[in-house]
Every structure is written in C-alpha cells, then in structure tokens.
Amino acid sequence: MKTALVTGASGGIGAAIAQVLAPTHEVWLGGRKIPDGLPGHPWPVDLRDLDSLEDKTAEIPDLDVLVHSAGVIQLGPLSETSVQTWRDTLELNVIAVAELTRILLPKLRAKNGHVILINSGAGLRVNPNWGSYGASKFALRAFADALRAEEPDIRVTSVFPGRTDTEMQRGVRAAEQGDYQPEKYLKPDTVAQAVLNAITMPADAHPAEVIIRPRATAG
Template sequence: MTAHLVTGAGSGIGAVLADRLHARGDHLVLLARSTERAAELESRYAGSTVLVVDLADLDAVAELDGLPDELASVHHVAGVVELGPVADQDPRALREQVDVNLLAPALLTRRCLPAVRRARGTFVFVNSSAGLSASASWSAYAASKFGLRGFADSLRAEEVEHGVRVTTVFPSRTATPMQEKVHEQEGRTYDSSRWISPETVVDTILHVLDMPGDATIPEVTVRPVVPRAT
C-alpha cells in the first residue's frame, strides 16, 4: 500500500493535500498535536494512521514511533508565523518558529529517511516565498524558511544516490487560516480571492509527486496572478 506522511493536515494546504491523497485510496500517516486533533483526523480520514506529536516538542519528534516500513512521500506542510520587527521580537516566538518550521522537519526527516529510502520516495518541503526573500517584520519566519531551504538542498544532494527525490515548493500568499492570521498581524483586510487557493498549491505538489522516475523538480515557486495591493 502506498503511504504518505503529511504534517499540518488539520487545515489549509495540508488538509487539501490529505483530502486528495485519501480520495486516491492511498494510506495516510498524519501527525496531530493533541489527542483531540487526532480524533478529528481519524474521523475525517478513515483507515489512516494518526500519530500524536507536538512539532514544538523536538525530543518527541526525534523519537517518533509508529511509522510504516515504507513511505512513498513525506510532506512538511505544518508551520507557524508571528510577525514583528527585530527590535521587538519576542524570544519565545522566535524560538517557536525556528523549532516548528525548521528543526522539527529536520528531525522528522531523519526519522523517516529509512522508510523513504526503501520506497525510493519523495520529500516535499512546503516552504514560502519568505524563504526566498525577507521583508520587514518577517525576520524570524524568513530565517526559519531560509534554513529549511538549505536543509532541503543538502538532503537532495545526499540522497540522490539512494533514489530519493527532494522538492521544495515556495507558495506565495495562499488563502489559508495562517494567511488570515498574517493579515490580522499586518492590520490589513483579508480578501481570500486575491490569493492562491490551497487547491492550486496541492495541484503543484501532486504534479511533483507523480513525476515519472526519470526526472525530478528540485524547486517550484507558485505566485498569485493578482498583484499585492499597496
């Protein structure tokens, strides 16, 4: 049975991705930060494996049990964002973003690597346009995403001999609950119609996932057609 691990399946891009993979009849391995969220995911995705682990708890991520012997893909979708200028950055917010957005994916990748190698599978890192260019008030989030890009680049170079493919997807602003939170922090009115739909990002991810074995897409950027309002 084809198995895929997805983080962040509770909402946004992760939820749409889980929906699509589940509809294809593939087996899902989902991570939930609490038993309550695990129950919701188990109900929504019947037959899936749901493991309870908080990505902010790095020791728990590093010791995660219950993974299948083979994984066709691992999708790092979960993330957190807290905007603020460097001068006023809350150290706890900085630490949380680095832990959840960078260190947890790195530790989870290491944990999943034997299973992905056996399947000659794919790692997909759902990064952000903030992983390509940093704007004011985005220092902590951008730093975590720049780091994630570097981690993926190194992993790609190391694992090519094992037949493992590594892709980083850089979506710009996407209509998700996280984007709504970002607009609140920016003091801007949220209009989902201006941004990329999660379905479009997932279409891109599935294209990457379903590539024939003779090729790979190392990086892909997805941007909205509508320019940002000033």
C-alpha cells in the same frame, strides 16, 4: 498502495495535500486535531516534542512520501522579536523538520521516496517584519538543498507558494493590519495539486523547486 505522512494536516495546505493524496496513498495525518471526514490515519504528534518522534514514527510501516506542511509564524520588527519567538519559530519550522526527516530516512531510502517541504515566498525574499519567519524558511530551503545532495535516491522538492487562503493567512493579514482578500490568494487545493504534480512526475525527473504565485495581485 503507497504510504504518505503529511504534517500540518489539521487544516489549510496540509489538509488539502492529504485529501489529494488519499486516492493513491495510505495517508498518515499529522496534526493535533484532524478535520472530520479527512481520509487517513490520525497521527496526533507534537512535533516540538523531539524525544517522542522516534517512538511515534515506529507505527508507520513504510514510507514513500513525507510532506512537511506544519509551520508557525509571528510577525514583528527585529527590534521587538523575542528570543522565545526565534526559538519557537525555528524549532517547528526547521529543527522538527530536520529531526523527523532524519528519523524517517531509512524508510524513505528503502522506497526511493520523496520529501516535500512547504516553504514560502518568504523563503526567497523577506519583507520588513518577517525576519524570524523568513530566516526559518531560508534555513528550510538550505536543509532541502543539502538533503537533495546527500540522498541521491530520494527526491526532495521545495514548494514556495504565495499568499494562500488559510487561517494562518488570516492571522498574517491581521498582524499586517490589512484587508483579507481570499479572491486574490491561492486556494489550498491549488497548492496541493502542485504537490501532487511533483510527486507523480516521471522517475527520470527531479522537481527540485516549485514556485507558485496568485494570478491576482494581493494587497
């Protein structure tokens, strides 16, 4: 059985991806609190503790798929965005991704593996008050492009979902002072299915980018 590591498996898109990979992969579940019943090996790691990642990844025997789904967002105008917000956002959304990938590259190379980066519509176009988060997601896309070019034996896929029915999205809508309309959002399972489609695509294809939008128009 193949092996996958999914960060952000505590809920939302990450948990849905872990669930859909479980039948065909031994899944390592990165997250501080894993939902009951989610199949796999809990991997409770603080991704911001960069010095611990080398030791923590040593327990993963090999790796076919690495899914980066952990992320953080704090909305606000640039004039009110603190240095700490910039640091927190970039540290988890970009720096931790880069360091965890770097450490795991030997295992991914050995398996001709696949790196999936859950990006965002904000990684393609940024709205007002989304500056720090959008900057982190543009950086994540740049990281994916560079990794794809430098590691020809590894597939690298950036996934750009629109609004998705998650706890993070509830926080976003509260910050936007807008109604929460889950019927107009993507389901986490839908994004997970797109990830599975990319992973199971025949070896002659390289799904570089996947853009998913809700069919309904969300406010």
